[in-house]
Amino acid sequence: MLLAALLSGCSAVPWIGGEKDPTPPTPIDKKLTQEVSPRVLWKTRIGKGTRERQLRLIPVLADGKLFAADPAGRVVAVSPADGRVLWEYKTERKARIPFSGGPAVADGTLVVGSSNGDLLALSSRDGTLKWRIRLGSEILAVPLIVNDLVVVHTIDDSVYGIALADGSERWRYDYPAPVLTLRGSSTPAEADGGVIVGLAGGRLLYLELEQGMPVWELTITPPRGRSELDRIADIDADPVVVGNIAYVATYNGDLAAVDIAAGMILWRRELSAHAGLTADGSALYVTDSEDNLWAAEPTDGAGLWRQEGLLHRRLTAPALSGNALVVGDIDGYLHLVSRRDGRMLGYTRVAKDRIGHRPVVANGIVYIYANDGTLAAVRINAAAGDQAGDQAPAAAAASATQD
Structure with missing residues (x-):
């Protein structure tokens, strides 16, 4: 029943379900x-x-290469100067991995997530597979690499801390998602020794990195409206951190600034964004x-x-x-x-x-x-x-x- 509600809610919003928007573009x-x-x-x-x-397949420039992933199970490194393919990693045809979030690159390692919940790490030098693990849900956010940790936000609003070296799980934080949500997840943002994560239901979360414990949690926009669709107030836009302030925008909600140290909303303005x-x-x-x-x-x-x-x-x-x-x-x-x-x-x-x-x-x-x-x-x-x-x-x- 929950899955049916999620799917029906998503399909009712044209740009979420993949349908053409009934309002013609300018x-x-x-x-x-x-x-x-x-x-x-x-x-x-x-x-x-x-x-x-x-999907959240966004190219990334690192180590002198431009990296991109394909939902049919391909990761490539190309020359930023001319687009020439330098290496590619392809999953087997009978066991293709539908990549959906990433890639992210740091310290010679590329990580990318899939719709099946797979998280892969490849060598950014030549595309050699380093490790592969399975998480509990679809990965629709770009993973965040902080020092020796990969922080992954899955579509069910779980946040994982994964060791960059070997893919072992160090911690996991589970958050109950609302019945109706947008199809998407925000990418975590590094902030003063922790990570800021935007959640469904208009919530913003600050986790410390050692054990994944919450430092604070705020409601940026409470759900409001008569219908379930009107009450969708998700943070799908990636939080932006400038100094000690995190800026965040919610769908059906607000643009806001948050003092990271104090865990306090500094100001809030009504503005829907995703x-x-x-x-x-x-x-x-x-x-x-x-x-x-x-x-x-x-x-x-x-x-x-x-x-x-x-x-x-x-x-x-x-x-x-x-x-x-x-x-x-x-x-x-x-x-x-x-x-x-x-x-x-x-x-x-x-x-x-x-x-x-x-x-x-x-x-x-x-x-x-x-x-x-x-x-x-x-x-x-x-x-x-x-x-x-x-x-x-x-x-x-x-x-x-x-x-």
């Missing part, structure tokens, strides 16, 4: 004068893609549930600007590149937005299918992994982006409203 503004012109450097295909399943957020020294940047992009004051959550020109385009969480924010959308476009005032700076189409997760940015290059299996590198003109960010708002910023 058309691309082809008349936009592009202040920044992104250029695709290379593209390759990694398998057949996710087929619209809500794709994610990011931050720099001057602002928080959030993709809300209707695909507005927001900039907010980190001190109190007050809005600085809002970009409404990409409504219902199923945007990713924003990534930072120079003075621009970079987001992917439902049709495989990358969009660049000014961090200063929210105006549109430019766009380019990278894939024919949705870019499902936050782009990865390094040294002025944006790496994306689309749902059709396209892995690509896009160069952003950093100088142009910086100049655009320092200019006064132009007519192209008409759709970016102050809030």
Whole structure:
């Protein structure tokens, strides 16, 4: 009965069940004068893609390589310069592992999780299998490697501490999930000797790393509303830690700041989000549930600007590149937005299918992994982006409203 309720709840929300959103996306503004012109450097295909399943397969750049995993059981390392495959790990056809969360890389080891609850560790140098274990539930969050520990958040809201060296379980924390939840899990964030984990039901948890004991637990957004769907208040967006403050956003809920040492909510502002957020020294940047992009004051959550020109385009969480924010959308476009005032700076189409997760940015290059299996590198003109960010708002910023 519980499984039926979870499935029926998920299928009732279009973007969770994989159905097309009944609200059409805002058309691309082809008349936009592009202040920044992104250029695709290379593209390759990694398998057949996710087929619209809500997975957390996000490329990671480490050890001079770009790593990505495929839901058909393949992990690859490619050259960031040209997309050339350096090595690949493939599970056997009769025993394919449906990868669904990761990868993460540290200290020469790559870890990736699967829909079956498998957690694998490979050598980041050549793809050799180091160990494989089975956890109790599906892994839809990117594992977090902290020193010699792998922290894994599974879809049933259990959190595991796994030894990086041999895959042995050091501790496990179980949390009872609500009857109805979004299909997804937030990736834990390292914070002052512990980890911050966003849970279903609008809860935020802080665990110490030695034994996985809870230091504190907070309700960011209590469930509210008449129907069970209205009462979904999950934290699927990854928490962002800046100094001693954790910023978090909930679906059907709030954007909030939490003092990590005190375990106390500093401020809270009503804002529904599930794709994610990011931050720099001057602002928080959030993709809300209707695909507005927001900039907010980190001190109190007050809005600085809002970009409404990409409504219902199923945007990713924003990534930072120079003075621009970079987001992917439902049709495989990358969009660049000014961090200063929210105006549109430019766009380019990278894939024919949705870019499902936050782009990865390094040294002025944006790496994306689309749902059709396209892995690509896009160069952003950093100088142009910086100049655009320092200019006064132009007519192209008409759709970016102050809030």
